[in-house]
Amino acid sequence: MSALLSVDDLSVTFGHGADAVQAVRGIAFAVAEGESFGIVGESGSGKSTVLRAICGLAPVSGGRIALDGAAIPAPRRADFYRRVQMVFQDPYASLHPRHTIDRVLSEPLAIHGFGARGARVEAALEDVGLGHGFRFRYPHQLSGGQRQRVAIARALILEPKILLLDEPTSALDASIQAEVLNLLDRLRAERGLTYVLVSHDLAVVAHMCERLAVMQNGRVVEELTRDALRGHAAEQDYTRTLLRASEGFRKDGAT
Amino acid sequence: MSAAATPSRRDWLLADRPASPAQARLGQAYRTWLAFRANRLAMVGLAIVAALVGMALFADLIAPFDPLRGGDLRTARLLPPSWTHPMGTDDQARDIFSRVVHGSRLTLLVVTLVAVIATPIGLVIGTCAGYFGGWVDTVLMRVTDIFLAFPRLILALAFVAALGPGIENAVIAIAITSWPPYARLARAETLTIRDQDYIAAIRLQGASSPRIIWGHVVPLCLSSVIVRVTLDMAGIILTAAGLGFLGLGAQPPQPEWGAMIASGRRFLIDFWWVATMPGIAIFVVSLGFNLLGDGLRDVLDPKAAS
Numbered sequence: 001m002s003a004l005l006s007v008d009d010l011s012v013t014f015g016h017g018a019d020a021v022q023a024v025r026g027i028a029f030a031v032a033e034g035e036s037f038g039i040v041g042e043s044g045s046g047k048s049t050v051l052r053a054i055c056g057l058a059p060v061s062g063g064r065i066a067l068d069g070a071a072i073p074a075p076r077r078a079d080f081y082r083r084v085q086m087v088f089q090d091p092y093a094s095l096h097p098r099h100t101i102d103r104v105l106s107e108p109l110a111i112h113g114f115g116a117r118g119a120r121v122e123a124a125l126e127d128v129g130l131g132h133g134f135r136f137r138y139p140h141q142l143s144g145g146q147r148q149r150v151a152i153a154r155a156l157i158l159e160p161k162i163l164l165l166d167e168p169t170s171a172l173d174a175s176i177q178a179e180v181l182n183l184l185d186r187l188r189a190e191r192g193l194t195y196v197l198v199s200h201d202l203a204v205v206a207h208m209c210e211r212l213a214v215m216q217n218g219r220v221v222e223e224l225t226r227d228a229l230r231g232h233a234a235e236q237d238y239t240r241t242l243l244r245a246s247e248g249f250r251k252d253g254a255t
Numbered sequence: 256m257s258a259a260a261t262p263s264r265r266d267w268l269l270a271d272r273p274a275s276p277a278q279a280r281l282g283q284a285y286r287t288w289l290a291f292r293a294n295r296l297a298m299v300g301l302a303i304v305a306a307l308v309g310m311a312l313f314a315d316l317i318a319p320f321d322p323l324r325g326g327d328l329r330t331a332r333l334l335p336p337s338w339t340h341p342m343g344t345d346d347q348a349r350d351i352f353s354r355v356v357h358g359s360r361l362t363l364l365v366v367t368l369v370a371v372i373a374t375p376i377g378l379v380i381g382t383c384a385g386y387f388g389g390w391v392d393t394v395l396m397r398v399t400d401i402f403l404a405f406p407r408l409i410l411a412l413a414f415v416a417a418l419g420p421g422i423e424n425a426v427i428a429i430a431i432t433s434w435p436p437y438a439r440l441a442r443a444e445t446l447t448i449r450d451q452d453y454i455a456a457i458r459l460q461g462a463s464s465p466r467i468i469w470g471h472v473v474p475l476c477l478s479s480v481i482v483r484v485t486l487d488m489a490g491i492i493l494t495a496a497g498l499g500f501l502g503l504g505a506q507p508p509q510p511e512w513g514a515m516i517a518s519g520r521r522f523l524i525d526f527w528w529v530a531t532m533p534g535i536a537i538f539v540v541s542l543g544f545n546l547l548g549d550g551l552r553d554v555l556d557p558k559a560a561s
Contacts, residue, residue, distance in 0.1 A: 081460060088456060090452060093451055093453065096453040096471055097453075102279075108460035111462055136272075136274065154456065154460075
């Protein structure tokens with residue numbers, strides 16, 4: 001299989017000299033087109049930093065990130081943003097408080113010179129299950145789940161191939177989580193999107209992703225498939241600990 | 256829902272699902288206005304500032320006498336307040352009330368010019384320094400420090416010496432020395448805004464730095480800077496009056512309030528109204544701007560509101 005997005009020996013270091021913190025230490029993975037790839041790990045394991053590094057929001061100190069086999073230039077170019085988009089963790093922080101939903105969605109269209117903006121905005125809202133009544137509202141007039149739908153619509157409005165999802169549901173309550181995950185599943189099926197999903201929730205990753213990497217302290221501990229995860233076929237102690245922790249958590253709800 | 260066939264203007268403004276960008280923006284402004292209206296003191300401040308503007312606009316209609324040419328010097332000098340001269344007359348036999356009314360134009364001119372010159376400079380320098388960081392930040396903030404170190408009155412003196420005395424040069428001097436606090440404020444705000452996810456999101460959409468600063472950072476800094484400018488208005492009026500008092504601002508016979516106090520100082524004991532009336536005008540207008548600024552802060556500044 002040819003990789004659409006490949007990360008090779010990637011390191012990210014924040015700060016300089018004695019203050020330097022190495023958040024990501026030489027990780028590698030590859031994601032094929034149409035695939036959904038998960039990254040799990042505890043808080044501070046560097047999983048979100050990987051996504052930010054791919055987007056150019058975190059300082060890459062070593063390694064290569066390639067899109068379609070070609071290395072991504074260091075200041076990202078406009079065409080990169082049309083192929084790769086990101087959904088942030090906290091929908092309360094990712095929408096500009098003074099901009100209407102219409103402006104949030106039409107600004108990327110204006111930047112990239114798309115035509116028929118009004119129609120595209122309406123269609124994008126329709127796609128994520130929000131009617132056009134939401135178009136001229138402000139973010140503070142929306143609930144968390146509705147905001148996250150807007151954030152997903154914003155990420156998809158440039159029609160990217162790859163969507164980077166940074167814990168897209170962890171700031172939402174349980175019933176809304178399921179709705180947003182189902183929405184993401186449907187959109188991937190409809191548009192043939194490629195997902196890289198970061199989460200600390202193994203259940204979310206098992207539901208969404210075919211393959212996943214387990215991260216700890218900035219390193220990938222283990223890579224395994226969804227079936228292996230469900231069959232408890234983890235080889236590393238750390239993965240087994242994570243699995244056990246999530247099982248214990250789910251015991252009263254399941255069966 | 257037949258009652259909703261003719262929605263009132265209020266309902267249209269407060270609509271839950273606005274149908275156009277204009278309606279969304281007006282609705283937002285109307286909500287801000289409703290919050291502002293609930294603050295009595297702020298409304299008093301707004302009324303004072305509105306009265307100042309009205310007085311400046313219609314000075315010719317309101318003032319009963321010529322502000323520059325006095326009456327008979329033998330009979331009309333230094334008359335105490337009366338029905339004909341509500342604030343008395345000064346040593347040139349001019350009606351002080353008319354001079355105070357016309358003086359509101361000069362006050363408003365100073366306030367407006369300083370706001371128009373200083374606010375954009377402060378905003379641009381502050382947001383650029385905060386957004387870009389690094390050496391841009393260092394250079395811009397050191398420049399700001401240099402301007403902060405200029406003593407206002409000395410700079411005004413230098414301007415007067417170089418360009419000739421007059422209120423415009425005083426305004427330029429005040430404006431040049433009053434933008435640094437706005438730059439610092441805007442920079443501090445920008446530092447907290449630039450790391451927010453919504454800025455990261457728009458960067459991921461490929462937006463250029465000017466677009467981000469102008470469209471995303473400035474609107475969020477603007478409210479606190481406006482509040483700060485309004486609160487500074489009182490100080491600006493007092494500085495302008497102080498320059499007038501020193502003879503560096505408005506020149507006689509212009510009816511500038513500070514210059515009027517300076518000329519009344521000579522007979523403060525015997526003819527108290529000559530210096531007191533313009534003093535009261537300065538006090539009331541300064542108070543009005545302070546109250547307005549406080550009210551605006553409560554409404555516009557999310558940090559003070561919570």
